[in-house]
Amino acid sequence: MSIMKIWLRLIMIILAMAIITGCSTGPSNSKYSTFFENFPETRFLIFSDPHFLSTGLYDQGIAFQNHLLYKKGNLTEYGPEILDALTNNIKEVNPEFVLVSGDLTNNGEEKSHLDFIEYLKAIEDSGVPIYVIPGNHDTENPYSRQFTGNRSYPTPTVSRGEFLSLYDDFGYAEAFSRDKWSLSYAVEPIGGLILIGLDSTVPGEGYGYIHRETRDWLESELIKARNAHQGVILFMHHSLLEHFSGQDGDKEMRLRNRKELLDLLLNYEVKIVFTGHYHALDIVSESKGAHKIYDIETGCLLSWPFSYRTVSLNTEKITVSSGSLDIPDISAEGRELSYNRIFRFADSFLSRYGVRSDDREKIASYVSEVLLNHYEGDEEDHIQPKKPEHLSLLGRMALFAGRNYYAGRLEDPEPDDLSLIIDLRGATGSPQP
Numbered sequence: 001m002s003i004m005k006i007w008l009r010l011i012m013i014i015l016a017m018a019i020i021t022g023c024s025t026g027p028s029n030s031k032y033s034t035f036f037e038n039f040p041e042t043r044f045l046i047f048s049d050p051h052f053l054s055t056g057l058y059d060q061g062i063a064f065q066n067h068l069l070y071k072k073g074n075l076t077e078y079g080p081e082i083l084d085a086l087t088n089n090i091k092e093v094n095p096e097f098v099l100v101s102g103d104l105t106n107n108g109e110e111k112s113h114l115d116f117i118e119y120l121k122a123i124e125d126s127g128v129p130i131y132v133i134p135g136n137h138d139t140e141n142p143y144s145r146q147f148t149g150n151r152s153y154p155t156p157t158v159s160r161g162e163f164l165s166l167y168d169d170f171g172y173a174e175a176f177s178r179d180k181w182s183l184s185y186a187v188e189p190i191g192g193l194i195l196i197g198l199d200s201t202v203p204g205e206g207y208g209y210i211h212r213e214t215r216d217w218l219e220s221e222l223i224k225a226r227n228a229h230q231g232v233i234l235f236m237h238h239s240l241l242e243h244f245s246g247q248d249g250d251k252e253m254r255l256r257n258r259k260e261l262l263d264l265l266l267n268y269e270v271k272i273v274f275t276g277h278y279h280a281l282d283i284v285s286e287s288k289g290a291h292k293i294y295d296i297e298t299g300c301l302l303s304w305p306f307s308y309r310t311v312s313l314n315t316e317k318i319t320v321s322s323g324s325l326d327i328p329d330i331s332a333e334g335r336e337l338s339y340n341r342i343f344r345f346a347d348s349f350l351s352r353y354g355v356r357s358d359d360r361e362k363i364a365s366y367v368s369e370v371l372l373n374h375y376e377g378d379e380e381d382h383i384q385p386k387k388p389e390h391l392s393l394l395g396r397m398a399l400f401a402g403r404n405y406y407a408g409r410l411e412d413p414e415p416d417d418l419s420l421i422i423d424l425r426g427a428t429g430s431p432q433p
Contacts, residue, residue: 039231039313039424040192045090046099046235047308048276049300051137052079052116053106057146057155064147069348073279073303073338073371076106078330082302083119085327091126093310097189098128100170101276101298102135102201102237107143108157113166120170131171133197134183135237135276139163140203160203171197177221181213186221193313194225198236200255208238208255208277215264222268231313234265235274241295243282244374245408253277262286265293271422272296272318274309280409281307281322281377282417294415294422296320299375304338306331307375318422322377335372342368350398359395362388366399367406374409377417384410 053076058064060077068076075082090098100120105112120130144157160183164172172178175185183199198218200208210218225232238255240262242248255261265273266288273293279300285292299307306325311318325331346364355363369385376382388399 038192038229039315039318040190041314042096042190042193043310043312044097044099044189045093045095045308045310046101046274046298047086047301048101048237048298049103049135049279049302050079050083050086050100050116051076051103051106051300051302052083052112052119054109054111054115055080056115057109057111059148061147061149063150063152067145067147067152068341069345071303071341072345073342073375074300075302075330075334075337075341078327079302081327081330082306082325083116085306085325086301086308087119087122089308089323089325090123090128095128095310098123098130099195099235099274100130100132101235101274102133103137103276103300104132104135105138107145108138108141109144109146110156110158110162113138113158113163117166117170124169129174129189131187131189131195131197131235132167133171133199133236134160134163134201136201136206136208139201142204177217179214179217181211181217184214184217188230192230194221194230194232196221196232196234198234200236200238206253207251208236209257210255210261215261219264219268222264222270226268232270233272233274233313234270237275238277239275239295239297240265240273240293241284241286243278243280243284243295243297245411246404247278247408249404262293266291271424274298274311276300279303280374280417281305281309282374282412283320283415283420284413285415294420296420299377301325303341303375304334304372305376306334315424317424318420320420320422322418338375339368339372342371353394353398355394355398356392359388359391359398362391363395363399363402367402370406370409379410379412379417 051074104116124130139158139160141157144155145152146155164183171187172185175187177186184197186194186196189195200210202209240258248254269291270293273295275295275297280297281299282297283294285294298309306327308323310321343364346367347360350360350363366385366388373379373382
């Protein structure tokens with residue numbers, strides 16, 4: 001074979017490889033890749049974890065008061081007032097759409113879903129579309145109960161199929177793609193923006209898991225959006241990233257295969273994921289090469305500081321802001337109410353293990369302040385609560401045993417939790433001025 005023929009054959013092989021590479025549906029590794037940075041201009045609002053309990057399912061009896069002990073700051077009995085304030089706030093802000101990242105109900109009660117939907121309808125009637133995704137409390141929940149006097153009784157919960165039917169008008173009917181293995185879906189709320197609601201829940205469990213079939217569906221949607229040069233944002237219930245040291249050790253509440261999902265999203269250079277679940281205003285990020293992804297957690301609507309977020313997008317930047325609802329007769333004393341709720345829970349929990357009353361008061365006060373600082377975001381901007389001193393041996397043991405619950409929440413890694421600007425041209429995040 002002549003040297004000329006060898007060169008021609010090599011050139012043809014190289015050309016063929018270039019064509020194959022150019023037609024690949026996999027992600028590019030280019031430092032200057034522009035996947036999903038082509039965001040159209042829009043503004044939306046997100047709230048999370050409303051944990052609504054229908055007023056028809058409880059009275060002020062002993063059973064309900066005991067139930068409130070386990071709410072860790074949630075002001076369940078003020079649900080209607082909080083949702084009324086939220087509805088008015090959304091009408092004033094007038095976003096182009098609203099996201100709700102799960103735990104719509106207290107414990108998946110059918111009646112709570114039906115009543116909560118009436119609030120969503122009132123918002124949509126004002127011209128603002130709403131998109132929801134379930135949380136771990138919302139379907140097939142074995143703790144779905146009603147409370148009367150000194151007793152509680154089982155009340156119907158909803159299946160995943162029933163959830164889909166109930167919330168058909170809040171994302172599912174509009175979806176151009178649904179995952180048949182979960183309650184995940186993809187929708188285009190405005191032209192050029194793809195919104196993916198990712199169902200991270202496992203029926204009847206607190207932890208989350210994204211099955212392979214759902215990850216395959218998600219990847220196919222990311223490929224289609226990339227090929228169409230569309231911006232992509234995700235929202236789901238469970239955390240994608242670790243928001244505080246020790247969170248990954250909480251296997252009964254965390255997303256158990258979050259690293260597999262994270263690898264997928266980093267490979268396709270997704271910028272932002274909105275989450276809930278841990279009831280705090282918190283933002284964390286993780287990088288792979290030149291790409292950075294942000295997990296933007298929004299706090300529980302039902303507890304202090306009654307938070308929500310607004311997000312503005314355009315081709316140059318993503319701007320995240322945080323707000324707190326002004327609720328008549330509640331906001332002024334909201335922090336104290338949530339503090340008392342957490343304190344009662346901690347005190348009750350410690351009393352089961354024989355911790356004496358003076359130790360319980362010190363520990364419960366400390367844990368309550370730590371949690372509320374975490375809920376409010378930017379923990380290091382707050383006066384740090386003083387760690388309890390002069391405890392008995394049992395008190396010191398109790399404080400040490402619970403360190404994984406509170407210790408990591410004392411820290412606050414960058415970026416700022418309450419406001420953020422992501423520069424899409426430089427892919428960096430910074431606090432708002």
